[in-house]
Amino acid sequence: GDSVTQMEGPVTLSEEAFLTINCTYTATGYPSLFWYVQYPGEGLQLLLKATKADDKGSNKGFEATYRKETTSFHLEKGSVQVSDSAVYFCALSDNTGGFKTIFGAGTRLFVKA
Amino acid sequence: DTEVTQTPKHLVMGMTNKKSLKCEQHMGHRAMYWYKQKAKKPPELMFVYSYEKLSINESVPSRFSPECPNSSLLNLHLHALQPEDSALYLCASSKRLAGAGETQYFGPGTRLLVL
Numbered sequence: 001g002d003s004v005t006q007m008e009g010p011v012t013l014s015e016e017a018f019l020t021i022n023c024t025y026t027a028t029g030y031p032s033l034f035w036y037v038q039y040p041g042e043g044l045q046l047l048l049k050a051t052k053a054d055d056k057g058s059n060k061g062f063e064a065t066y067r068k069e070t071t072s073f074h075l076e077k078g079s080v081q082v083s084d085s086a087v088y089f090c091a092l093s094d095n096t097g098g099f100k101t102i103f104g105a106g107t108r109l110f111v112k113a
Numbered sequence: 114d115t116e117v118t119q120t121p122k123h124l125v126m127g128m129t130n131k132k133s134l135k136c137e138q139h140m141g142h143r144a145m146y147w148y149k150q151k152a153k154k155p156p157e158l159m160f161v162y163s164y165e166k167l168s169i170n171e172s173v174p175s176r177f178s179p180e181c182p183n184s185s186l187l188n189l190h191l192h193a194l195q196p197e198d199s200a201l202y203l204c205a206s207s208k209r210l211a212g213a214g215e216t217q218y219f220g221p222g223t224r225l226l227v228l
Contacts, residue, residue: 032214043117043203043219044156051214089155099210100169101217103155 002027006090006104013080014112021075021107023064023090031092033057033066033073034101038087047075047088085111116140117220119204125226128194134223136187136204144168144210145187146217147179148203156203162187163210194227201225 007022025031032051036044048057053068062077073090090104117138126132136145144163148156161169162181176198178190187204201224205217 034216036219041221043119043221044205044217045219046216049214049216093215099161100158106153106155108153 002031002092002094002102004090004092004102004104006088006107008105008107009087010108010110012110012112015082016079017111019075019077019080019084019109021088021090021109023073023075023104025071025073025090025092027071027092027094029094031094033064034091034093035062035064035073035075036089036091036103038089038106040086044089080109080111082111082113085109117204117206117218119202119220119223121223122221123224123226125228126191126194127228128196130194131190131192133191134189134202134204134225136189136220137185138206138218139185140206140208140218141184142206142208142218143184144207144215145181146205146207147187147189148205150201150203150222160189161210168210191225194225196227199225199227 004025034049035047037047038044048059050057050066056065064075087106087108089106093101120135147159150156159173160179165181176193180188201222203222204220207215207217
């Protein structure tokens with residue numbers, strides 16, 4: 001079945017450092033790919049998404065490119081802020097997967113001032 | 114209005130109690146979801162409603178009973194829960210069923226503690 005694998009955390013960075021969180025997937029169909037973020041004490045919110053190969057999703061300085069050849073959707077940000085401290089979930093949804101969203105395990109990010 | 118609201122924010126209940134969680138959205142979405150999230154884990158899908166009909170039940174124990182009275186409301190009725198059911202319960206909605214790039218909008222969750 002479909003699955004999402006993302007790098008284990010926690011990831012600890014200093015403010016203004018470069019961020020990469022790796023995400024790879026397996027899917028039988030042509031999935032859409034998402035990054036959701038969960039701030040402490042809150043629900044999840046969509047950070048960015050891409051619906052087809054080579055699409056780049058971007059929002060709030062975060063970017064991720066849908067790479068079909070490497071089945072990856074890595075999240076990047078050039079300069080992180082303390083306010084980016086949160087848990088980041090990579091996810092996919094696939095029409096052949098019973099209309100479910102499959103989440104990765106989540107990567108916790110701590111940004112130090 | 115791009116908000117999903119959930120009440121209550123926190124709930125403590127005994128194993129013999131009956132309680133309900135409530136979720137509401139006014140975005141005109143026709144798919145609504147219940148997820149359970151344990152600490153440091155991703156959300157686990159429990160139920161999916163599409164056009165007020167139950168589409169997916171992920172083999173959830175019968176002590177959890179969902180209800181969708183109308184297109185804006187989703188309830189989760191709880192009865193005879195176990196301590197291991199303590200978790201954050203998240204509601205979400207999307208325009209249509211998840212797939213083909215549908216974004217899910219999540220509520221803040223109800224943090225449930227079963228004693």
